[in-house]
Every structure is written in C-alpha cells, then in structure tokens.
Amino acid sequence: MTMRKIAESTVRRLSLYLRCLEGFEAQGLETVSSDVLAARGGTTSAQVRKDLSFFGSFGKRGLGYSVRELSSALRGILGLGRRYRVAVIGAGKIGSALVQYPGFRQRGFDIVAIFDADTRKVGEAWDGLRVRHVRELDQALRDQPADIVAIVTPGEVAQGMVDRCVALGVKAILNFAPVQLQVPDDVAVKHVNLALEFETLTFALNNR
Amino acid sequence: MTMRKIAESTVRRLSLYLRCLEGFEAQGLETVSSDVLAARGGTTSAQVRKDLSFFGSFGKRGLGYSVRELSSALRGILGLGRRYRVAVIGAGKIGSALVQYPGFRQRGFDIVAIFDADTRKVGEAWDGLRVRHVRELDQALRDQPADIVAIVTPGEVAQGMVDRCVALGVKAILNFAPVQLQVPDDVAVKHVNLALEFETLTFALNNR
Numbered sequence: 282m283t284m285r286k287i288a289e290s291t292v293r294r295l296s297l298y299l300r301c302l303e304g305f306e307a308q309g310l311e312t313v314s315s316d317v318l319a320a321r322g323g324t325t326s327a328q329v330r331k332d333l334s335f336f337g338s339f340g341k342r343g344l345g346y347s348v349r350e351l352s353s354a355l356r357g358i359l360g361l362g363r364r365y366r367v368a369v370i371g372a373g374k375i376g377s378a379l380v381q382y383p384g385f386r387q388r389g390f391d392i393v394a395i396f397d398a399d400t401r402k403v404g405e406a407w408d409g410l411r412v413r414h415v416r417e418l419d420q421a422l423r424d425q426p427a428d429i430v431a432i433v434t435p436g437e438v439a440q441g442m443v444d445r446c447v448a449l450g451v452k453a454i455l456n457f458a459p460v461q462l463q464v465p466d467d468v469a470v471k472h473v474n475l476a477l478e479f480e481t482l483t484f485a486l487n488n489r
Numbered sequence: 490m491t492m493r494k495i496a497e498s499t500v501r502r503l504s505l506y507l508r509c510l511e512g513f514e515a516q517g518l519e520t521v522s523s524d525v526l527a528a529r530g531g532t533t534s535a536q537v538r539k540d541l542s543f544f545g546s547f548g549k550r551g552l553g554y555s556v557r558e559l560s561s562a563l564r565g566i567l568g569l570g571r572r573y574r575v576a577v578i579g580a581g582k583i584g585s586a587l588v589q590y591p592g593f594r595q596r597g598f599d600i601v602a603i604f605d606a607d608t609r610k611v612g613e614a615w616d617g618l619r620v621r622h623v624r625e626l627d628q629a630l631r632d633q634p635a636d637i638v639a640i641v642t643p644g645e646v647a648q649g650m651v652d653r654c655v656a657l658g659v660k661a662i663l664n665f666a667p668v669q670l671q672v673p674d675d676v677a678v679k680h681v682n683l684a685l686e687f688e689t690l691t692f693a694l695n696n697r
Binding site (some may be wrong): 290292294295297317321358359361365367374375378379384389390443452454459460461467469471473474476477479480481482483485486487489 | 660
C-alpha cells in the first residue's frame with residue numbers, strides 16, 4: 282500500500298470513525314453497523330465500507346463490526362500505536378495553544394521542544410517546556426529528532442524553517458503559516474488554515 | 490442550488506483555488522489553466538473542471554480561465570463579497586489566537602464580541618475588544634446579531650452555548666470544542682479538530 286493511493290479525505294474519515302468507535306468502547310458497545318458509523322462520520326454506509334476495504338476485510342454481513350477489533354485496526358492504520366515527538370516553531374498564540382492542549386498528549390503526541398526568534402520569549406517556561414531560540418533548532422533536532430514539526434511562524438519565515446527541518450530529516454510538517462510550502466516528495470505536509478474553515482460556513486450561509 | 494448537493498470537500502477546494510487565483514492576480518497573470526489550479530490545489534484538472542461545473546460555465550477550451558473573472562465568481566459562490574460578524578465564546582488560548590489573527594479581518598470576518606465564564610478574564614481588553622461574561626451572551630446577540638459563532642469552550646459546556654446561540658437565530662457555528670454538536674438542519678457546523686490534523690501526518694509517516 283502506498284500513501285498515494287489513499288486520499289487525505291479518506292484518512293480524515295478513518296480518524297472520525299475511530300473517534301466514534303472509542304466513544305462506543307467507553308459505553309461498552311460490542312458491535313456497530315456501517316450505518317451508525319456513517320451517520321456519526323457524516324457520510325454513507327457505502328463510503329464507510331469502501332474506506333475500510335482499502336485496508337482489509339472488516340466486519341461480518343448482518344453483524345456489523347466488532348468495536349474493539351475495528352478501533353484497534355484503525356489505530357494501527359493511522360499509526361497511533363506509538364508516541365510521536367513534536368517540535369513547535371513559533372511561540373505565539375497558536376503555538377501556545379498547541380503546547381497547552383491536553384488532547385494532543387492523550388492521542389500520543391508529546392510536544393518536546395518549542396522555538397521562537399523573539400528573544401523576549403526565549404527562556405519562558407510553557408507547561409514545563411522552556412522556549413528556545415530558533416538558532417538552537419538544528420542542534421536540538423540533531424540531539425533529539427522530532428517526528429513532526431508544527432510551523433506556527435509568520436508566513437515569510439516559514440519556508441526557511443521548513444528547509445532546515447527537512448535537511449535535518451523531518452518527514453512530517455503541520456503548517457499553520459499562511460503560505461504554500463515546498464518540500465521533497467517524501468515529506469508529508471498538512472496545511473491548517475483557519476480562514477478556510479470560516480469559508481465552509483460562509484458558503485453554507487449563502488447556499489441554502 | 491442547495492447546500493446538500495455540494496460536498497464540503499468541494500467547498501474546501503474552491504477556497505484553495507481562490508487562494509491560488511488571488512496569488513496570480515497579485516502577480517498580474519491574466520489567465521490560468523485547470524492544470525495549474527489542480528497542481529496548486531493538490532488535485533487533478535478533471536476535478537477542477539468538475540468542481541467549477543456545479544456553479545456554471547467558466548473558461549474557454551484551450552485558453553483556460555480568466556484569473557479575474559474566476560476569482561470574482563468564486564468569491565461570490567463562497568459568499569465572500571460581504572463582511573461577517575463573528576462572536577467568540579471562550580477566551581482561552583485558541584479564542585485569543587482567533588481574535589488576534591489579522592488574516593480573518595482581511596478575509597471579511599470581523600470579531601465583534603468575545604465571552605467567557607471566568608470572571609478573572611471578563612473585562613480584559615483584547616485588540617480593543619472587552620471580554621464579556623457569558624451571562625451577557627443572549628442580550629449581546631439580540632442587540633447585535635452574529636453571523637457566525639466560534640465555540641472555543643471546554644467540551645462539557647459547548648452544547649449548552651450552542652443551544653443558546655441557535656435559539657437566538659445563529660445559523661453558522663465554528664466548533665473547536667472536542668464534542669459532536671447537535672443542531673437543527675438549517676444550522677451549519679464546521680468542526681475544527683487539531684488532533685485530527687496530526688493524524689493525517691501519522692498516517693503518512695506509517696504508509697510510505
């Protein structure tokens with residue numbers, strides 16, 4: 282299986298199915314139908330079956346899916362059976378929100394370093410993590426490689442930071458800066474654009 | 490045209506195409522091909538043509554799209570030809586990041602009110618906006634209706650806040666709280682889940 286074959290929208294739905302399944306696990310449910318997963322994931326049962334079919338054969342006709350087996354399989358598919366080391370570049374409001382959000386640690390993401398170019402921020406302690414100057418970035422990532430780097434810098438410096446991270450072997454970038462990043466084919470980039478989220482809503486407000 | 494026929498993933502791509510077109514406008518380009526738009530939007534030229542075909546006939550075979558005409562049409566389709574009044578409920582880190590992010594104002598989103606239940610935060614001024622107590626929410630939205638409400642509260646209070654907003658006539662909710670919200674059919678909800686963004690990357694790291 283290669284990454285290329287699986288659309289990002291499919292991966293996103295797998296994450297949503299997993300959220301539902303974990304809720305059902307907590308409630309003690311043993312099986313769930315594709316209809317129920319579809320309703321929770323905002324899609325159709327045919328789409329649920331198609332999404333899962335990329336990864337193997339799950340569930341029994343008429344019986345549905347085992348909540349425990351399917352959630353375990355999805356955690357494996359999504360790579361959530363391990364912990365990830367995340368470095369954050371940019372100690373502004375969003376960087377701060379990332380560091381302090383308890384949901385990340387719960388899901389296996391450990392924020393292990395935060396960097397900023399502003400000497401006034403360097404040395405501040407955020408949740409026990411000291412903000413370091415970006416000039417320490419290369420040495421820090423060599424000493425303690427990061428699995429994922431979150432870019433929370435102004436747009437004009439983002440690409441330079443990403444180039445440094447890529448040169449240091451980082452293979453996954455979560456980009457909050459308002460620019461398109463250029464990376465080699467073997468590096469995954471996920472762009473988070475909060476203004477785009479609003480535009481889904483303005484479309485809805487104007488098309489009903 | 491009804492909202493139901495257009496998938497959220499399509500709307501998202503329209504936003505991305507618009508971003509590209511605005512970049513081309515700034516560079517003085519007059520026309521653009523569906524290939525170029527596709528490359529920038531991370532999709533295929535067939536998908537670009539299909540996405541646009543929902544909304545009318547754009548471009549000329551062999552000549553591509555007029556950058557100015559298509560960006561103007563997309564702004565209209567996405568409802569970006571006007572300004573939107575946004576209220577933020579929750580004055581934590583993410584609420585603060587929303588209020589101070591200049592990109593929203595540039596795109597037509599004016600944050601007009603922010604609320605919190607924590608009396609220590611009430612009265613603080615954020616970018617000239619005073620944090621108000623959530624008990625003032627109903628009166629505030631009656632006096633000055635909001636087009637969009639951003640929910641940036643803890644999960645356990647989110648639904649109650651949304652119910653109050655819906656009763657006051659709010660038709661669009663941007664939800665950052667880690668819960669599924671229940672709303673009537675005529676209310677649009679967009680759920681922003683930062684942990685899901687990380688999972689797109691863990692999938693990529695584990696499937697290449």
